[in-house]
Amino acid sequence: MAKTKSVYVCQNCGNDSPKWIGKCPSCGEWNTYVEEIISKESKQSIQLAGIQVTKEKPVLISQVETTEESRIDTHSGELNRVLGGGLVPGSLVLIGGEPGIGKSTLVLQVVMNIRNRKILYVSGEESVKQIKLRAERLSSDVADCYVVSETSLEQIFVHISNINPDLVVVDSIQTVSTETIESSPGSVSQVRECAAALLKYCKSSGTPVLLIGHINKEN
Numbered sequence: 226m227a228k229t230k231s232v233y234v235c236q237n238c239g240n241d242s243p244k245w246i247g248k249c250p251s252c253g254e255w256n257t258y259v260e261e262i263i264s265k266e267s268k269q270s271i272q273l274a275g276i277q278v279t280k281e282k283p284v285l286i287s288q289v290e291t292t293e294e295s296r297i298d299t300h301s302g303e304l305n306r307v308l309g310g311g312l313v314p315g316s317l318v319l320i321g322g323e324p325g326i327g328k329s330t331l332v333l334q335v336v337m338n339i340r341n342r343k344i345l346y347v348s349g350e351e352s353v354k355q356i357k358l359r360a361e362r363l364s365s366d367v368a369d370c371y372v373v374s375e376t377s378l379e380q381i382f383v384h385i386s387n388i389n390p391d392l393v394v395v396d397s398i399q400t401v402s403t404e405t406i407e408s409s410p411g412s413v414s415q416v417r418e419c420a421a422a423l424l425k426y427c428k429s430s431g432t433p434v435l436l437i438g439h440i441n442k443e444n
């Protein structure tokens with residue numbers, strides 16, 4: 226049996242506490258603490274489940290390459306400008322905004338314009354058919370883009386190791402969940418853990434990740 230550990234997390238600001246508290250000392254909101262179960266034992270295995278990345282090894286300083294990193298041109302003047310010239314290898318970019326403002330459409334449009342790069346587009350929001358229909362309305366060209374409807378973090382890493390993409394898109398972080406945490410998708414612990422695992426993947430593999438995240442105005 227896995228040893229379980231629970232933590233109380235403020236659903237408003239993400240502050241955590243070992244005990245339930247009525248008023249959050251961090252953001253001042255009342256009754257925002259919710260118990261979230263973290264199974265401790267399997268936490269160790271999260272990095273092992275299907276993730277195949279080259280381990281960080283110390284290198285001689287004289288052999289560290291300092292040549293300009295090859296950025297991925299998004300073919301969107303606006304987005305390239307925001308990113309400082311394109312998507313940098315090993316960077317995680319969060320596309321945040323209120324639900325329904327067109328984040329998925331914007332990202333899909335960008336992805337469909339990227340050439341000569343293998344892209345893995347993971348959606349927990351839509352079926353592959355829905356993505357295809359939207360993509361057809363956006364572009365007539367065919368990008369080297371693989372689509373999958375997936376919400377399991379562990380499965381996402383299996384797809385990544387099978388496809389070995391140059392760019393990963395996850396729509397949205399709120400729909401992704403890991404088996405190592407028992408709380409529901411979208412909860413603070415799930416979002417935090419899944420984002421941390423994706424960040425770790427992108428740092429160690431050098432593959433950029435575009436992460437879509439919903440931000441509710443009420444919060």
Ligand SMILES: [Zn+2]
Nearest residue numbers: 235238249252
């Ligand atoms: Zn708080």
